[in-house]
Amino acid sequence: MEYEIYRDTWVEVNLDAIEYNVKMMKQHIGNEVKIIAVVKANAYGHGAFQVANAALDAGATMLAVAFLDEAIALRNNGITAPIMVLGATSAQYVHIASAHNITLTIFSLEWLIEAKGYLKGEAVNVHVKLDTGMSRLGVRDEHDLVKIFDYVDDNSAFKITGIYTHFATADEKDLTYFHEQYNKFQYLINKIPQKNLLIHCGNSATGLRFPDKLYNAVRLGISMYGLSPSPEIKDELPYSLKEAFSLQTKLVHVKKITKGTKVSYGATYEAEEDEWLGTIPIGYADGWLRSLRDVAVLVNGERAPLVGRICMDQCMVKLPRKYQVGERVTFIGKQGDEYIPVDEVAKHLNTINYEVTCMISTRVPRVFVKNGTVFGVDNPLL
Numbered sequence: 453m454e455y456e457i458y459r460d461t462w463v464e465v466n467l468d469a470i471e472y473n474v475k476m477m478k479q480h481i482g483n484e485v486k487i488i489a490v491v492k493a494n495a496y497g498h499g500a501f502q503v504a505n506a507a508l509d510a511g512a513t514m515l516a517v518a519f520l521d522e523a524i525a526l527r528n529n530g531i532t533a534p535i536m537v538l539g540a541t542s543a544q545y546v547h548i549a550s551a552h553n554i555t556l557t558i559f560s561l562e563w564l565i566e567a568k569g570y571l572k573g574e575a576v577n578v579h580v581k582l583d584t585g586m587s588r589l590g591v592r593d594e595h596d597l598v599k600i601f602d603y604v605d606d607n608s609a610f611k612i613t614g615i616y617t618h619f620a621t622a623d624e625k626d627l628t629y630f631h632e633q634y635n636k637f638q639y640l641i642n643k644i645p646q647k648n649l650l651i652h653c654g655n656s657a658t659g660l661r662f663p664d665k666l667y668n669a670v671r672l673g674i675s676m677y678g679l680s681p682s683p684e685i686k687d688e689l690p691y692s693l694k695e696a697f698s699l700q701t702k703l704v705h706v707k708k709i710t711k712g713t714k715v716s717y718g719a720t721y722e723a724e725e726d727e728w729l730g731t732i733p734i735g736y737a738d739g740w741l742r743s744l745r746d747v748a749v750l751v752n753g754e755r756a757p758l759v760g761r762i763c764m765d766q767c768m769v770k771l772p773r774k775y776q777v778g779e780r781v782t783f784i785g786k787q788g789d790e791y792i793p794v795d796e797v798a799k800h801l802n803t804i805n806y807e808v809t810c811m812i813s814t815r816v817p818r819v820f821v822k823n824g825t826v827f828g829v830d831n832p833l834l
């Protein structure tokens with residue numbers, strides 16, 4: 453099959469790894485606990501539609517996104533599985549959610565009263581969000597919670613199908629605050645009728661570390677992509693994760709430069725000797741930030757340093773020897789015995805792995821691989 457992709461830079465997404473990571477979590481938490489695959493932010497940069505399908509194939513029963521537009525995009529691509537929105541949605545768009553059968557997150561009585569005015573007979577499913585310590589979104593007080601349930605009891609426009617919270621420190625060594633939040637969640641949900649509700653408090657870290665504290669669903673994000681929720685808990689993961697994301701490109705120009713030749717904007721790099729220099733078509737507009745200039749990339753299974761400033765669309769690599777134009781260059785992922793994990797790039801940027809896969813922009817096409825062959829391509833430019 454011919455795919456429309458003409459760039460020499462792409463993200464390769466291993467859908468087998470996604471399926472493996474979902475199946476391992478399923479095994480770990482047991483069949484009683486449902487998996488909500490978190491595919492917001494274009495599946496953490498991996499490609500929402502393909503990841504959603506892979507996760508559903510592997511046993512996830514629901515999808516979660518950050519806002520309504522992301523949910524509708526999945527519906528427009530033919531996804532029929534239940535989808536929930538984790539963020540806040542303006543009450544005026546409630547009928548849009550209803551029309552697409554999308555579950556919204558709610559956390560105030562005022563929102564319900566306002567939203568009722570926008571529903572003309574149709575109903576909408578909602579999950580109630582509890583703020584147990586994250587201080588982001590959620591009902592904080594038991595009286596407010598009971599009022600919401602009482603209001604919905606009297607209003608067929610809304611159906612509460614779930615209740616949940618989100619932990620701030622489930623991926624940390626010190627679990628004091630995690631337990632405080634967990635206890636608060638337990639206290640609050642005991643104030644309402646729990647029958648037929650999807651009750652979920654856990655993200656990946658909770659699922660991995662506390663499979664007995666999940667109630668009846670887990671919201672699986674980062675570990676579905678094969679990444680550890682934090683470096684701190686990497687050594688206590690109950691099973692090994694398979695990283696799904698790799699960033700690939702090719703040499704588009706190769707030349708020998710003489711000692712003293714300067715490279716890129718600002719002429720900040722000067723060849724210390726006669727050197728082979730490769731030009732690579734990836735730059736900061738693709739998410740490979742200027743601050744990533746001092747990292748190594750992989751060429752023929754060997755680490756080679758980037759040199760000079762990263763440009764908007766291109767950068768340069770110092771090659772250990774002459775290579776042909778077209779030689780594969782790996783920025784993230786494996787080549788031979790060498791490996792640049794997402795975590796290594798995160799460390800360079802002093803950030804978390806979540807940010808690294810999200811920051812590789814949509815102008816870099818995603819190529820999906822399943823059973824060793826290309827299964828699909830997502831190139832939003834074309």
Ligand SMILES: Cc1ncc(COP(=O)(O)O)c(C=O)c1O
Nearest residue numbers: 490538618655656671672673674
């Ligand atoms: C509300 C909510 N639930 C679940 C997740 C998934 O968390 P993780 O990626 O750590 O599994 C996120 C991610 O940010 C989130 O915001």
